[in-house]
Amino acid sequence: MTPLLEVRGLHVEVEGKPILKGVDLAIQKGEVHALMGPNGSGKSTLSNTLMGHPKYRVTQGTLLYEGRDITGLSADERARAGIFLAFQYPTAIPGLSVTNFLRTVLKSIRGADVPVKDFRKELKDKMELLEMKGSFAGRYVNDGFSGGEKKRLEILQMALIRPRCAILDETDSGLDIDALKVVSEGINRLRSPGIGMLLITHYQRLLNYVQPDFVHVLVEGRVEHSGGKELALELESKGYDWIEEKAR
Amino acid sequence: MKSATPERLEPLKTDDYKFGFSDPEHYVFKSRKGLDREIVAEISWMKKEPEWMRDFRLKAFDIFNSKPMPNWGDTELMGQIDFQNMYYYLKPTEKIEADWSNVPDDIKRTFDKIGIPEAEQKFLAGVTAQYDSEAVYHSLRKELEAQGIVFMDMDSGLREHPDVVKKYFSTVIPPEDNKFAALNSAVWSGGSFVYIPKGVKVATPLQAYFRINSKNTGQFERTLIIADEGSSVHYIEGCTAPTYSSDSLHSAVVELIALPGSHLRYTTIQNWSNNVFNLVTKRAMAHRDSIVEWLDGNLGSKLTMKFPAVYLVGEGARGEILSCAMAGKGQHQDAGAKLVFAAPNTSGTIISKSVSKNGGRSSYRGLVKVYPNAANVKVNVRCDALLLDEESRSDTYPTMEINEESATVSHEATVSKVGEEQLFYLMSRGLKESDAVALIVNGFFEAFVKELPMEYAVELNRLIGMEMEGSVG
Numbered sequence: 001m002t003p004l005l006e007v008r009g010l011h012v013e014v015e016g017k018p019i020l021k022g023v024d025l026a027i028q029k030g031e032v033h034a035l036m037g038p039n040g041s042g043k044s045t046l047s048n049t050l051m052g053h054p055k056y057r058v059t060q061g062t063l064l065y066e067g068r069d070i071t072g073l074s075a076d077e078r079a080r081a082g083i084f085l086a087f088q089y090p091t092a093i094p095g096l097s098v099t100n101f102l103r104t105v106l107k108s109i110r111g112a113d114v115p116v117k118d119f120r121k122e123l124k125d126k127m128e129l130l131e132m133k134g135s136f137a138g139r140y141v142n143d144g145f146s147g148g149e150k151k152r153l154e155i156l157q158m159a160l161i162r163p164r165c166a167i168l169d170e171t172d173s174g175l176d177i178d179a180l181k182v183v184s185e186g187i188n189r190l191r192s193p194g195i196g197m198l199l200i201t202h203y204q205r206l207l208n209y210v211q212p213d214f215v216h217v218l219v220e221g222r223v224e225h226s227g228g229k230e231l232a233l234e235l236e237s238k239g240y241d242w243i244e245e246k247a248r
Numbered sequence: 249m250k251s252a253t254p255e256r257l258e259p260l261k262t263d264d265y266k267f268g269f270s271d272p273e274h275y276v277f278k279s280r281k282g283l284d285r286e287i288v289a290e291i292s293w294m295k296k297e298p299e300w301m302r303d304f305r306l307k308a309f310d311i312f313n314s315k316p317m318p319n320w321g322d323t324e325l326m327g328q329i330d331f332q333n334m335y336y337y338l339k340p341t342e343k344i345e346a347d348w349s350n351v352p353d354d355i356k357r358t359f360d361k362i363g364i365p366e367a368e369q370k371f372l373a374g375v376t377a378q379y380d381s382e383a384v385y386h387s388l389r390k391e392l393e394a395q396g397i398v399f400m401d402m403d404s405g406l407r408e409h410p411d412v413v414k415k416y417f418s419t420v421i422p423p424e425d426n427k428f429a430a431l432n433s434a435v436w437s438g439g440s441f442v443y444i445p446k447g448v449k450v451a452t453p454l455q456a457y458f459r460i461n462s463k464n465t466g467q468f469e470r471t472l473i474i475a476d477e478g479s480s481v482h483y484i485e486g487c488t489a490p491t492y493s494s495d496s497l498h499s500a501v502v503e504l505i506a507l508p509g510s511h512l513r514y515t516t517i518q519n520w521s522n523n524v525f526n527l528v529t530k531r532a533m534a535h536r537d538s539i540v541e542w543l544d545g546n547l548g549s550k551l552t553m554k555f556p557a558v559y560l561v562g563e564g565a566r567g568e569i570l571s572c573a574m575a576g577k578g579q580h581q582d583a584g585a586k587l588v589f590a591a592p593n594t595s596g597t598i599i600s601k602s603v604s605k606n607g608g609r610s611s612y613r614g615l616v617k618v619y620p621n622a623a624n625v626k627v628n629v630r631c632d633a634l635l636l637d638e639e640s641r642s643d644t645y646p647t648m649e650i651n652e653e654s655a656t657v658s659h660e661a662t663v664s665k666v667g668e669e670q671l672f673y674l675m676s677r678g679l680k681e682s683d684a685v686a687l688i689v690n691g692f693f694e695a696f697v698k699e700l701p702m703e704y705a706v707e708l709n710r711l712i713g714m715e716m717e718g719s720v721g
Contacts, residue, residue, distance in 0.1 A: 054672070075672055091669045093687065104687060
């Protein structure tokens with residue numbers, strides 16, 4: 001079966017500096033993969049590269065999405081093809097309200113206007129599930145948001161966009177335990193046979209709530225170890241050192 | 249004032265200047281090209297004006313001739329203006345049409361394209377639409393008339409309310425003020441005349457559309473708005489001009505008089521085609537406890553020089569100026585604001601927002617002046633500039649003349665660039681680069697846009713979306 005997302009021998013440079021040095025990864029529809037690794041191992045580089053950030057240059061290897069080479073596609077083309085990235089550090093857009101933003105986004109993704117009434121209802125329902133106040137919709141995108149609010153907005157976008165391939169970059173960072181639970185529930189609700197997910201995380205704690213099918217460990221720009229969900233627990237107790245040693 | 253934010257941005261599909269169409273010319277009267285005393289007198293004669301106005305025009309013409317071109321601002325662009333290569337007066341139809349059905353079809357088509365009939369349906373207030381130099385269509389709701397509100401084109405104002413016009417005309421901006429005010433005073437035609445009687449609060453905005461349609465037509469409208477004691481009114485003017493190969497001059501004079509306790513808001517969104525010189529003098533007199541607000545949006549034109557001013561001459565008066573400008577390739581938006589405090593316990597705010605792209609240039613030029621003995625003045629100035637690329641330019645020229653110790657003055661200025669991370673964030677949500685930039689720019693202008701009535705907010709956001717098409721990527 002053709003994987004939903006396949007990364008083959010990926011080498012990536014940022015501003016001339018090689019970060020990823022041959023990453024291989026394949027995600028099938030319906031699977032949740034966790035990518036763990038120490039700081040500086042290249043996790044965020046991978047997520048930005050998958051989404052098509054212009055600063056991240058692919059020097060070798062290919063990105064295949066639903067069997068199609070997407071290496072040359074821009075971020076917006078990838079998004080319209082069904083790829084979504086929940087950002088580790090979402091950017092503020094002062095003056096742009098959450099409502100206007102989401103409606104514009106949905107129009108771009110779905111290729112047609114969403115009737116105002118339907119949109120309002122959909123937004124309200126999804127916001128309630130994420131325990132977000134109605135007033136949130138009138139605020140400016142990520143402008144003055146707390147860490148938890150930013151992450152909720154990312155998950156809200158994911159819930160509305162309903163991507164086929166979701167990459168969540170450190171979605172658990174900066175969340176207190178209550179927010180973590182709400183956000184995790186939001187992620188779990190979106191799990192379905194039709195979507196593949198890549199959870200990028202430094203810590204194991206998100207994986208207590210969102211159980212991955214596979215766990216990979218990224219060390220110095222390469223996937224050095226892969227396993228089932230028990231690998232996350234092993235990393236939690238033993239740290240990354242043993243894999244880093246193995247890599248050497 | 250009810251205001252709203254549009255639900256969404258709708259970028260349009262064309263790169264072309266949207267309103268760059270033009271109708272065949274059917275003018276009843278067109279003066280010959282150029283300017284001299286004879287043409288000035290002829291304009292007055294054609295309009296059957298009283299003698300004092302003819303004399304006023306001729307005197308203003310002499311002042312215009314005696315004044316040199318400004319030696320500040322964008323003197324290079326101003327030097328391109330050829331005063332002798334323009335028409336100074338056009339009269340498109342013989343008389344002002346009382347109802348829409350009598351308006352000539354091609355004129356209607358032009359209005360159709362810029363959406364006047366919809367506006368007419370949507371808005372409950374009267375509409376005065378200016379087609380070149382005279383109003384061709386003028387409707388006024390009976391309720392407005394019943395309240396004694398006068399809302400008509402300036403020529404009719406002079407005919408029907410000569411005493412009021414004579415009392416206030418050019419009292420705020422005399423011809424001596426500057427060369428372009430002198431030119432306007434000599435050849436003015438059209439514009440709005442508004443009088444709001446004592447204590448009358450006008451619930452819905454009064455609106456006028458202005459439009460230049462003919463090649464090398466100077467448009468010199470003259471607007472005078474008087475808000476009598478305790479009244480309130482919101483006047484809105486939107487401008488679009490078609491694209492022409494040779495340059496047009498727009499030089500308006502707008503005088504606002506806010507009598508004690510009144511509230512006067514004036515909103516303009518101007519979208520001139522890229523060959524228009526837009527050199528406008530706008531000033532308000534704010535008397536005791538009155539509030540004057542200028543909302544001034546500037547898109548398009550080759551060179552805009554416009555600094556709406558409020559002179560706070562009565563105790564307790566307040567002036568607010570909110571302006572936004574967008575400068576594209578080959579354009580210079582030299583915009584700003586002036587607050588002059590000449591009475592105690594007066595206050596004011598200036599907020600200026602400018603965007604420069606494709607090598608465009610925007611300048612903020614502002615004056616805050618506090619006279620001695622104008623005690624306890626409070627003033628805030630904030631100007632923000634957004635640059636979309638490395639070639640574009642933004643300058644700030646703030647002047648502060650504070651001659652009173654008790655004044656509280658704050659000034660803040662920022663210059664920022666559209667960030668790579670902002671763009672990536674929006675594009676990762678499926679937005680094309682130009683749409684992403686338009687959203688960022690719309691957000692930047694939000695402080696301005698949220699003050700507009702819904703229809704205008706939507707229109708402005710569309711214009712911004714159009715400006716972004718083809719300007720990035």
